[in-house]
Amino acid sequence: MARAALNAIEILKADHREVEALFEKVRQRTCIGKEREALVREICLALRDHATIEEEVAYPAFRAAGVESHILDEAEVEHDSIKQLIGTLQSMGANDPHFDARVTVLGEYVKHHFGEEEREMFPLAQAADAELDALGRDLIEMKRQLGAGCMPRRTRNMLGLGTAI
Incomplete structure (x- = not known):
């Protein structure tokens, strides 16, 4: 039996846990060189796609539901800082002397x-009755449009999708 649709908050939190797990792998320093670069690249892609669904789908819906603008504005500015660090990381290799420091700072920002x-934001969206189930469906559709890499394993598993999208 398929699980009921996830609401937007559950989906966004699942993304958060997935990215945190990737950062934990980096912190454990069990991979080096190209393997480490690949893991950081995976983090960067996950963050890029997560920011896209938030900026294009979730935040506008939260704003329309009455979530305070200053909270959403601050989140968008934080996205800009994160994207700048991602851009810098994507232009360097793991052998760069500042690579690990930048990955650490990115993890702290995130x-x-x-x-x-x-x-702050999610409880306000819940209290504002932001139609989270419908928004969840919109987030899943955006993830499908962005591609397989965008939907964390936990989200796919919770939806009963396994590896298929």
């Missing part, structure tokens, strides 16, 4: 950003 969303 942790801060996810924390604020989960502590």
Whole structure:
């Protein structure tokens, strides 16, 4: 039996957990060189796609539901900073002397950003009755449009999709 549709908050939190797990792999320093670059590239792609669905689907819906503009504006500015770091990381290799420092800073920015969303924005969206089930369907559709890499394994599993999208 397929699971009921996930609401938007559950989907966004699943993305957060997936990215956090990837950062944990980097922190454990069990991979080096090209393998480390590939893991960081996976993080960067996941963050890029996550930011896209938030900026194009979730945030506008939260704004329309009455979530305070300053919270959404701050989140968008945080996205800009994260995207700048991603761009820098994508232009360097793991052998660059600042690669690990930039990955660490990116992880700290992302942790801060996810924390604020989960502590402040998401509860306000829930309280504002932001039609989270319908928004969840929109997020899943956007993820499908962005491609297989965009939907974390946890989300696919919760939807009963396995590896297919």
